[in-house]
Amino acid sequence: VILTQPSQLITLEYDYIIIGAGTAGLVVANRLTEDTKITVLVLEAGVSDEGVVPAIAPFLATMLTPNTAYDWNYTVVPQKGMHGRTFSYPRGRLLGGSSSANYNFHQYGSAEDWDRYAKETGDPGWAWNNVKKYIKKHEKIVPSADGHDTSGQFIPSLHGSSGEVSVSLPGFNLSIDARVMATTGQLSEFPYNEDTSGGDHSLLGIGFVQSSIGKGVRSSSSTSYLANANSRPNLTVLINATVVKLLQSGTKGALKSFRSVQFSSSPDSVTMTVKARKEVILSAGTIGTTQILQLSGIGNASDLKALNIPVLVDNPAVGANLIDHVYMPNVFNAQESLDTFLRDSSRLGAAIEEWTTNKTGIIANNVANTFGFARLPSNSSIFKAVADPASGPKSPHWEMIFSNFWTCPGIARPATGKFMTIVTALISPTSRGTIKLRSTNPFDKPLIDPNYLTTEFDIVVLRESVKASKRIVAAPAWADYVISPFGRLSATSDVDIDNYIRGAASTVFHPVGTAAMSSSGSKSGVVNENLLVKGADGLRIVDASVFPFIPSVHTQGPVYLLAERASDLIKADQLYPSAERPPLDEL
Numbered sequence: 086v087i088l089t090q091p092s093q094l095i096t097l098e099y100d101y102i103i104i105g106a107g108t109a110g111l112v113v114a115n116r117l118t119e120d121t122k123i124t125v126l127v128l129e130a131g132v133s134d135e136g137v138v139p140a141i142a143p144f145l146a147t148m149l150t151p152n153t154a155y156d157w158n159y160t161v162v163p164q165k166g167m168h169g170r171t172f173s174y175p176r177g178r179l180l181g182g183s184s185s186a187n188y189n190f191h192q193y194g195s196a197e198d199w200d201r202y203a204k205e206t207g208d209p210g211w212a213w214n215n216v217k218k219y220i221k222k223h224e225k226i227v228p229s230a231d232g233h234d235t236s237g238q239f240i241p242s243l244h245g246s247s248g249e250v251s252v253s254l255p256g257f258n259l260s261i262d263a264r265v266m267a268t269t270g271q272l273s274e275f276p277y278n279e280d281t282s283g284g285d286h287s288l289l290g291i292g293f294v295q296s297s298i299g300k301g302v303r304s305s306s307s308t309s310y311l312a313n314a315n316s317r318p319n320l321t322v323l324i325n326a327t328v329v330k331l332l333q334s335g336t337k338g339a340l341k342s343f344r345s346v347q348f349s350s351s352p353d354s355v356t357m358t359v360k361a362r363k364e365v366i367l368s369a370g371t372i373g374t375t376q377i378l379q380l381s382g383i384g385n386a387s388d389l390k391a392l393n394i395p396v397l398v399d400n401p402a403v404g405a406n407l408i409d410h411v412y413m414p415n416v417f418n419a420q421e422s423l424d425t426f427l428r429d430s431s432r433l434g435a436a437i438e439e440w441t442t443n444k445t446g447i448i449a450n451n452v453a454n455t456f457g458f459a460r461l462p463s464n465s466s467i468f469k470a471v472a473d474p475a476s477g478p479k480s481p482h483w484e485m486i487f488s489n490f491w492t493c494p495g496i497a498r499p500a501t502g503k504f505m506t507i508v509t510a511l512i513s514p515t516s517r518g519t520i521k522l523r524s525t526n527p528f529d530k531p532l533i534d535p536n537y538l539t540t541e542f543d544i545v546v547l548r549e550s551v552k553a554s555k556r557i558v559a560a561p562a563w564a565d566y567v568i569s570p571f572g573r574l575s576a577t578s579d580v581d582i583d584n585y586i587r588g589a590a591s592t593v594f595h596p597v598g599t600a601a602m603s604s605s606g607s608k609s610g611v612v613n614e615n616l617l618v619k620g621a622d623g624l625r626i627v628d629a630s631v632f633p634f635i636p637s638v639h640t641q642g643p644v645y646l647l648a649e650r651a652s653d654l655i656k657a658d659q660l661y662p663s664a665e666r667p668p669l670d671e672l
């Protein structure tokens with residue numbers, strides 16, 4: 086049941102309290118309530134996603150953030166690697182969390198990403214060979230909205246057919262799709278990739294986007310995992326409930342227990358306290374989880390003391406190691422584009438009408454159909470100075486996304502002109518940032534500093550990706566389409582290209598790492614290999630914040646797989662304390 090007021094709660098004690106009804110939180114809520122004896126309360130700060138058209142209509146996703154009631158409306162602190170600029174840092178603030186607000190790209194990471202997590206935690210359970218089985222539980226591949234023949238556009242054996250989240254190939258042909266595919270035959274540097282989900286298949290090359298869309302509508306954790314569990318009497322979801330703090334509820338040996346959760350409906354409302362009999366699970370996302378830990382006295386002691394917050398667990402890793410992908414919009418003047426359509430409210434209105442009636446047409450489609458991944462050449466001189474930070478020799482350094490319209494976040498579409506954008510993105514960043522409290526007020530936004538582009542490696546990769554975008558449009562496939570680079574993309578010297586990048590780059594919305602997992606014995610990290618908070622009892626973290634390195638792909642798929650495995654870990658702990666538990670597969 087989904088409640089809107091705290092007064093509707095019939096009890097203040099549950100087996101598990103999950104903080105955040107987002108991507109990960111709703112997976113865990115669904116899996117734990119499969120056992121009818123287990124009671125779960127999910128506390129969500131945001132609002133309902135029901136009837137929120139930009140959260141449902143895939144092509145309208147970009148209207149949902151930033152600066153709306155469905156966004157946390159964060160900004161980053163001035164970025165020294167980006168000419169001191171600050172900009173929006175969207176996060177979904179509604180049921181489904183960022184899975185209701187994202188751009189629907191759906192992938193799983195490279196096998197090497199997961200194998201690196203296994204190495205970092207000392208737990209082979211996080212290796213790809215083990216994690217990949219969760220695809221079947223999670224994914225339901227469905228026909229694309231236009232019903233076209235998708236053979237050769239994905240490899241069915243790599244996918245699930247009966248899981249929770251619907252995933253499909255493009256549902257509306259975009260004018261540039263055929264040109265992008267022709268490019269793969271014309272430039273040996275960018276071969277065709279038959280399946281872009283990653284895992285057992287290489288991410289390198291260019292292929293079709295797989296999207297969390299089914300029957301022309303978004304498939305989020307809310308419309309899947311929650312919708313499929315919502316009728317269970319043992320699951321309660323309370324929206325409009327912002328968690329302000331965890332309270333110490335006792336001790337277990339040397340550990341402090343955190344099974345009490347304080348929340349409030351608004352800055353002016355009274356706070357209420359709910360209790361977990363078994364565990365509190367933090368799934369508030371990289372920003373929310375970090376802020377809640379710090380408000381609760383779990384974090385860097387000197388930072389907490391500076392705000393007069395009593396230090397309950399001193400761990401400088403909380404809020405450190407913020408990692409994100411970097412978004413670089415490279416715009417070209419083009420012969421034709423969707424910009425004319427997007428400026429024409431009557432044509433756009435008719436398209437929305439078609440979608441409302443039939444769930445077809447461009448509004449049923451994702452914002453892009455084709456994309457790809459690439460590596461720097463292995464003889465790049467940067468590797469003389471820097472060890473390759475990718476998760477392995479088969480994992481990418483950068484990404485390219487093809488879009489036949491203006492896609493510069495924060496910069497309005499010019500009143501005239503036709504554009505094509507090749508977004509390139511830094512996928513293996515070496516810069517690391519921080520999330521810190523601005524104040525002790527839980528309704529104050531934290532200080533988010535991704536510290537983008539502060540290493541030589543990061544700027545080199547983006548510079549090479551910008552140069553590559555021009556090599557791409559020089560292929561014959563674009564001869565009668567691309568006219569010229571737009572604006573400062575015309576820069577040719579490295580210095581000028583770097584200036585152009587630092588002046589235009591922003592976020593790909595993939596923050597991870599501020600509550601990183603590491604092995605139980607390691608002094609680094611925030612959670613152990615079972616995602617239990619180090620130095621604490623009764624407290625687990627299941628969301629993007631626990632990835633110690635950023636996945637080489639769009640992050641929702643890795644979060645879903647993480648949450649599926651986390652659910653199994655939590656269930657196993659109901660049977661055995663972690664230390665004595667046999668391998669999950671033997672249970």
Ligand SMILES: Cc1cc2nc3c(=O)[nH]c(=O)nc-3n(C[C@H](O)[C@H](O)[C@H](O)COP(=O)(O)OP(=O)(O)OC[C@H]3O[C@@H](n4cnc5c(N)ncnc54)[C@H](O)[C@@H]3O)c2cc1C
Pocket residue numbers: 104105106107108109110128129130131150175176177178179180181182183184186187188189190191192326327328329368369370371373374377593594595596627628629630638639640641642644
């Ligand atoms: C605009 C945008 C576009 C993106 N595009 C893509 C894409 O195309 N493909 C892709 O794979 N990934 C994409 N991502 C990233 C992806 O969506 C996230 O990595 C992933 O959803 C994160 O999951 P999570 O469970 O960690 O956090 P979230 O899904 O963000 O969930 C956190 C939840 O906790 C709630 N919460 C936070 N603080 C509190 C509190 N104090 N009390 C109660 N509740 C709280 C939030 O409201 C939210 O519902 C995008 C993200 C954004 C924002």
